[in-house]
Amino acid sequence: MxxxxxxxxxxxxxxxxxxxxxxxxxxxxxxxxxxxxxxxxxxxxxxxxxxxxxxxxxxxxxxxxxxxxxxxxxxxxxxxxxxxxxxxxxxxxxxxxxxxxxxxxxxxxxxxxEISPRNILKRVLKMYADKGWQPIVAPEMEFYLTKRCEDPDLPFQPPIGRSGRQETGRQSFSIDAANEFDPLFEDMYDWCEAQGLDLDTLIHEEGTAQMEINFRHGEALHLADQILVFKRTMREAALKHNVAATFMAKPMTGEPGSAMHLHQSVVDLETGRNIFSNSDGTMSQLFLHHVGGLQKYIPELLPLFAPNVNSFRRFLPDTSAPVNVEWGEENRTVGLRVPDSDPQNRRVENRLPGADANPYLAIAASLLCGYIGMVEELPPSQPVKGRGYERRNLRLPLTLEAALERMETCRPLEKYLSPKFITGYIAVKRAEQENYHRVISSWEREFLMLSV
Missing domain, CATH: 3.10.20.70 (Glutamine synthetase, N-terminal domain)
Structure with missing residues (x-):
């Protein structure tokens, strides 16, 4: 040292x-x-x-x-x-x-x-290392650009781009729509390069002025550090250009939510081989158990993927976000997507974490779920073919209250996570929830003031 x-x-x-x-x-x-x-x-x-x-x-x-x-x-x-x-x-x-x-x-x-998020991730990574494994992750960060606004009671609005106009409609993967903010992204890329951040592609996502930055795959702790730094960098670049960048999970009514999709695989430390594939290129039992662990324990650890009241607005019907832990190959309507790839790059994409999640805790939780599946040999469900949004067998808790209660009563987690961390995290989230309930919303004023 x-x-x-x-x-x-x-x-x-x-x-x-x-x-x-x-x-x-x-x-x-x-x-x-x-x-x-x-x-x-x-x-x-x-x-x-x-x-x-x-x-x-x-x-x-x-x-x-x-x-x-x-x-x-x-x-x-x-x-x-x-x-x-x-x-x-x-x-x-x-x-x-x-x-x-x-x-x-x-x-x-x-x-x-014990309650440090970075230490939690290091604790999970040590579990893998003790088995001779190393997780590889590749995060995808979605976020919105908005007009700057001093009044939190007012809804967010799309910013004005180089053309002098606000973006309207859905502009998924539009190059021209992304280039409306080219000066901002030039600064962002220059700053990220100066910091050594492993950025890959910039994508215009489905929402109005919603963007996505993909990171190259790499070691989990280093990528979590990079996400922490990237969020600061993105906000600073936006402010320089007189707009705001938000990583809220659901910042705008009627627009899609923002996720932190996590691609994850595991390699053998000695050989560098992806343990998710057999020698003949087929899915290994370890891969299937990894998926089984994600399916069983993501609902128990959901507050680490959806940490705020706003997070659960992303899981409402017709929001483009999966609300289950079904899995399938090349299927974006399920929570656990297996991209089409060669055997050495076989991985599972956890599509459930929100962009508002703490990167250390979301990555730690996702890897921990898969780890438990592998060591406890948990079987997955049958993969979903076709549309999976309406699947109800493996649905998630739909409120923060329900998710916190489920996490609190899941005793098997105490074998892997510090009880002190679990108690502290849940207490913080309940304190935030109580603070939220003290605020009277515009919906209440609009629909209840003269009607009840």
């Missing part, structure tokens, strides 16, 4: 970095931390943050006191955050030469903090 820290020191000095953004991800996926002068960062080689940061809600609130003190020290002590030399990125939009460094979190005894 000391040699890697030396490499980090050399990297910062070579680029004349004057400030370092020291980051961790909270449960929501918000980057929290401190901004440090480079000299101080190099002297301290880490930072300390209150461990309570990890139990902060998206609204800035905290969980109830009884759960708070059950999970955390009553003295609100610090956790120790150490930089990961393999998770260092430039901040190209900063005025001064600045870097962002993702940190891991530990207690004073050097033990990983």
């Amino acid at each position: 000391s040699s890697k820290l030396d490499q980090l020191t050399g990297w910062l000095k070579e680029r004349k970095i004057t400030e370092v953004e020291c980051l961790i991800s909270d449960l929501t996926g918000i980057a929290r931390g401190k901004i440090s002068p480079t000299n101080k960062f190099l002297d301290e080689k880490g930072m300390r943050l209150p461990e309570s940061v990890l139990l902060q809600t998206v609204t800035g609130d905290y969980v109830e006191d009884d759960i708070y003190y059950e999970l955390l020290d009553p003295a609100d002590i610090d956790m120790f955050c150490r930089p990961d030399p393999d998770a260092v990125f430039l901040v190209p939009w900063a005025i001064e030469p600045t870097a962002q460094v993702i940190h891991d979190t530990y207690d004073k005894m050097g033990n990983p903090i």
Whole structure:
């Protein structure tokens, strides 16, 4: 580790970095931390943050006191955050030469903090490594560009492009519609290249001013880091061009939701062979068990894929999102699609995570479901041929309340995930849900004010 820290020191000095953004991800996926002068960062080689940061809600609130003190020290002590030399990125939009460094979190005894999202993913990856396996993932991130708006009571509107007009209608895969925002995407690509992000293609998705960025396949932890950085980058590029970028799962009424599709496969660490295929190119039993695990446990871990009240609006009927964990080959109407590919690239695409999910937790949960399927030899259902939207045998919980209750009562998960993490995550989501229920919506004012 000391040699890697030396490499980090050399990297910062070579680029004349004057400030370092020291980051961790909270449960929501918000980057929290401190901004440090480079000299101080190099002297301290880490930072300390209150461990309570990890139990902060998206609204800035905290969980109830009884759960708070059950999970955390009553003295609100610090956790120790150490930089990961393999998770260092430039901040190209900063005025001064600045870097962002993702940190891991530990207690004073050097033990990983159990409720840290990055540590959860590392825990799942170790399960694979202990079996001699390595997961390979390729995320696809959907998002919307919108006009900037200061009033949260007003609906989002599509931004005005280079033509001076707002986009109308569905423009799936339209090159010209994507090029309406070409200056914005040129900055985004330049900044992502400067940061070493493994971007592949840009696609105009089905929704009005809805876009998708695909990442090249790679190692799971590195890709989760990249998604965290990419979201920051995309928002900054949008702001520079006086529009907004949102990764909400369902930001606009009548428009499709935004997903974080996860392609995943597993290779043997010794041979590099894809264990999802037999030597004759057919589907292996491990692949079928992996699918079986996804089918059984995604409904139990759904809050990690759909973490917000808004997430479940994406699962409403006629929203272009699958609401089941059926599987099928080359079938986008099911939750688990198996793309047509050669045997070495055989993979399953989990189409259920929302773009609003924490990338560390969504990737960890998706890989964990498949892992449990392989070690417990869980059989999948029969693959679906044809339209799968209406399939009801393997449907998901359709509200956050129901999903949290299901996750809370799934005892087998405690064998694989820390009970402290499960308790803390559910408590944070329930605190956010309570905050949501305190807000009176425009729908209530419109339809109930003079009618009831």
